[in-house]
Amino acid sequence: EATPAQQVSAEEALGAVGAEAGSYNWALLEPNHLGVHACGSGGIEEMKEHLAEDKVLFGILRLPFGHNVGSKKTAHTPMSVPTPGAASSSRITKHVMVHWMGPAVGAVKRGRWNARSQEAATEIAKHCAVAVKREARRVADLDLEDIIRDLRRLTALDVAALRICKEGYFEALLQEAREREARGRREVQARPTVRELQPPSPSPSLLSLADAVAAVRDASSHLNWALCGWKQPPGELSESVPRAALTPRSVLGPRRAGG
Known part of the structure; x- marks a missing residue:
């Protein structure tokens, strides 16, 4: 050819x-x-x-x-x-x-x-x-x-x-x-495959607790929830990781009495 x-x-x-x-x-x-x-x-x-x-x-x-x-x-x-x-x-x-x-x-x-x-x-x-x-x-x-x-x-x-x-x-x-x-x-x-040629994806960076709460409470932010918890110490098994959903009060509405 x-x-x-x-x-x-x-x-x-x-x-x-x-x-x-x-x-x-x-x-x-x-x-x-x-x-x-x-x-x-x-x-x-x-x-x-x-x-x-x-x-x-x-x-x-x-x-x-x-x-x-x-x-x-x-x-x-x-x-x-x-x-x-x-x-x-x-x-x-x-x-x-x-x-x-x-x-x-x-x-x-x-x-x-x-x-x-x-x-x-x-x-x-x-x-x-x-x-x-x-x-x-x-x-x-x-x-x-x-x-x-x-x-x-x-x-x-x-x-x-x-x-x-x-x-x-x-x-x-x-x-x-x-x-x-x-x-x-x-x-x-x-030839190396496409997967081999691609650099590893960087791990997503996490916000600090204060920044996450501030972002969720900010009405102009694109975030409207966050999960917070504790890191598991090395070598220890945790039964469950405490988590809390954070959402702006304007979205949740007024808190009911006794809630």
Whole structure:
């Protein structure tokens, strides 16, 4: 899912894409200030949806590749969940830099914005090693299978190279999503509850006997009764605590004879 640009800095987005299991697996930088144009965790197809035709953009894409899907020993079923760390340790990760030149960009702007390419590459290189650089003027120029062919051509022909394939990419992308969900659940469980965050309520302060009587007798006061008694001495049991209800005489009315 893509994240709005204003919610994340370029440093955070590039750092996440450069990390082995970062929250984002692609990010696009706008050309004026090299701020975030968009970033997300949905892979290359999601990134393509954010390539504006009237912009020059500089992108970084993390391509993870899982186990060799043809191997029965290492392949996972769709519902299997490898132990944390095991999946990432056996995963191959490649980073691809994308230089997007939208077809609707005028010549003057294109020249000015393209001049930021080297600066963008320097910023990206602070967070990951770029295996392949791709220039694109059409979305079709960013075909996944073409990129994979370039990666395999630049990778030693061993067992690891065989795992750089379209199936391995989608397998690893799915595994990354599972890992993000698991991290999210752990973070939610670790958060303190609202009750834990709230400071304890202060004990209500009690008026002295004199103040309570004065408040009850005051016609303008919001109080019209009070209970008075004695505190129980420590270690002693009291049979009953003497109490008296105090109410203004104007409310009680005149006292009857003999009362």
